[in-house]
Amino acid sequence: MKFDPKQLSNDTLVSFYKHLLKPRMIEEKMLILLRQGQIGKWFSGIGQEAISVGAALAMEPNEYILPMHRNLGIFTTRNIPLVKLMAQWQGKKSGFTKGRDRSFHFGTQEYKIIGMISHLGPQLALADGIALANVLKNNQQTTLVFTGEGATSEGDFHEALNLAAVWDLPVIFVIENNGYGLSTPTNEQYRCKHLVDRAIGYGIEGRQIDGNNILEVYHTLHAIAADIRQKPRPVLVECITFRMRGHEEASGVKYVPQTLLEEWAKKDPLLCFEKCFKSNRN
Secondary structure, rough: OOOOOOOOOOOHHHHHHHHHHHHHHHHHHHHHHHHHHHHOOOOOOOHHHHHHHHHHHOOOOOOOOOOOOOOOHHHHHHOOOOHHHHHHOOOOOOOOOOOOOOOOOOOEEOOOOOOOOOOOHHHHHHHHHHHHHHHHHHOOOOOOEEEEEEEHOOOHEEEEEHHHHHHHOOEEEEEEEEEEOOEHHHHHHHOOHHHHHHHHHOOOEEEEOOOOHHHHHHHHHHHHHHHHOOOOOOOEEEOOOOOOOOOOOOOOOOOOOOHHHHHHOOOHHHHHHHHHHHHOOO
16 A cells, blocks of 8 residues: 655644544444443444545535544544544433434534435435535535445435536545445445446546545545535545444444455555554654
């Protein structure tokens, strides 16, 4: 994995590393709390943190992001107080949903985050609506929305991308392709070779990137966002990554070949970035 800092300073790279490390440390603690029965469920994003962190860093603080279950890095990079997040996950009244939910089904206008919709496809249409509002206001803002590889087979995915293409809406559609939709491998979900190729059918631009490389994620999304603020249009970005744990902790990973887990463990976004730092120092 090659990390290209481009014009980023050493201090900025250190800051990126801290942002990448924080959700991993929280996740490791949450897995302990889950076993202790202090939280009811958890959707792990271990191995995918570079996408969330890179995306949050690439967008302006006043621009909306629509995340999914495994995008903890969005919330931490936007500096939501951890005490508030913990209250949400434990179903406390002081949480964002006042105890009505114990997961990531919440949004916050203060931090410009729209709560996820479980089937993932429908939230793409919400991103279109926000983008249309930005166009009408002529405020040079863009919107970033996440979806999974499984949701690209939903009708909502088609409708949202088609509408955004026809109306030139400034939306970045990010597909987190982590290899499995629930327990179904991607080769049983669709026939196209790469999901990014679907952009061709809508007449829009598409990019496929290494989702485990935080600098590639950041530079790609930062450049796209800057460009479409000036020239509104949608762009589809496929991030290749892997889910190192189950769809949720209760499901486990027995359906994943051990060789595949071992292969992706070597591409851990945090460990690879650490190696980059160490090699630069030497």
